[in-house]
Amino acid sequence: MTLFTLLDHASVLIFALTGALVASRAQLDVVGFLFFACLTAVGGGTLRDVLLDRNPVFWIANPAYLGVASAAALVVFFTAHRFESRYRVLLWLDACALAVAVAAGSGVAQALGHPAPVVVVMGMITGCMGGLMRDVVSNEVPLILKQGELYVTCAFAGSAATVLAAQVTPSPGLAAIGCALVTFGLRAGSLAFGWRLPVYKSRPPR
Amino acid sequence: MTLFTLLDHASVLIFALTGALVASRAQLDVVGFLFFACLTAVGGGTLRDVLLDRNPVFWIANPAYLGVASAAALVVFFTAHRFESRYRVLLWLDACALAVAVAAGSGVAQALGHPAPVVVVMGMITGCMGGLMRDVVSNEVPLILKQGELYVTCAFAGSAATVLAAQVTPSPGLAAIGCALVTFGLRAGSLAFGWRLPVYKSRPPR
């Protein structure tokens, strides 16, 4: 499981940075930075582990994850004022974290032998739920609700890539790389070029 | 457990329709419809299974549930624009889903031999929590908070009916039907005729 441990570490680190950036937008104190960094960093993976009944949960088995997230929070606390546009940094870091977390979540579910739909959903949960908790708790509009942007779609496509890769290669490493590239590519295309799916066209909601 | 499997399927289908309707109100793309349909459909039952330590969680054991929810999402995506008043459809579908889910939740807890208070709470959790997650994530005002309407009360009464039915009939099927009728009846009375409990009368909150 070394590969997935590495992916978990990477997604914890990057999601923690996004959580701390949200704390900076809410002008919290240093413990607030730590709280949001840890919530965002381990939220999605924790939900994955609880649903798959993996015991203990990954950061309880190895509290070093909490150290990584806390270090990221402190770095942001002391440096965030240097960034010209924190929200853009947040969006792009979130895209990286999404890609890595989807790969970690779908990869773990696949390694445990779950069927394809469960693999896809676990990738989406691990990728999207940490950021969703961050946004709901901090009263930001959830990124997954932003109209005219791909978000859940990227997680869905990346998880599907994990499933497809397993058909053509026995290597979970290659599958994880493919998944992360698909996820990040779609999200980056949406952020940079406005890629989107047709949106539900309706008369104004009633 | 065939009965409860059937109830779970029915509540997944109807809650998925409500989730997709909320996605249509938020004007999301098709993957957003799938996301909200699945979240609403399996949210309450998942919480029930995690709390009762039923492993695996029902939709991981049988991913066909996700297929049902996804099909419901697609149907709504392509047909919702035909409805004159989506919010009223949403309210009534939610009432049906509530009734079925309360019956499923309280019935499962009772079949597992839990005491009456746990049976009641599990019915309420299974019935109310999927819709609550849908509303919190989508930034709608939670239905359970609507003043002057019965909502949690219906789930409470339905769950209590399950407990009482077990005293007079050995049939879980009859208990489930009784529970669903009580829940839907109260909710329908509240929607159609404005039935309500006395509300806490206060000076303006300070």
Next chain:
Amino acid sequence: MTLFTLLDHASVLIFALTGALVASRAQLDVVGFLFFACLTAVGGGTLRDVLLDRNPVFWIANPAYLGVASAAALVVFFTAHRFESRYRVLLWLDACALAVAVAAGSGVAQALGHPAPVVVVMGMITGCMGGLMRDVVSNEVPLILKQGELYVTCAFAGSAATVLAAQVTPSPGLAAIGCALVTFGLRAGSLAFGWRLPVYKSRPPR
């Protein structure tokens, strides 16, 4: 585990009072009071038990907790109109509940032999998450987000006190008292005297 059972009972009782007060601010009916009382009362401890894989969850093992929370809800329903300033009562009760719940959460994790970072996080989760669920579901601004107040910080300091106390005394009771005093003292100082940590200084968020 008698000590932690007692602490759990106390935190359930006091958090239930705060949940019912929030229900009174939202002008809900009596079942709404019961719902918010129970959600707030058992939310944090439930999350602790699920994450630590303690089975069954404490209020499923002993439904008397639900009775305590329900009784608290009824008391508030019939007496809250007598309070001049419900929000101040809410803040101070929440401070008491926070102190007791942090002691219960960190103490249980320590008794189970978890390492220090897990003990600290479990104290914070048990203390903060019930109130956070209450605030998110009821659309109040989460107390943990209030600028210029100590909240998560108090839970953090209290949990750390539990860990430190274990170095100097073998008695979990003394550790729990120390933890509760530190948590309540900091929170009370913040409420009464405006104690705070330096807040992240930034240009307006972008």
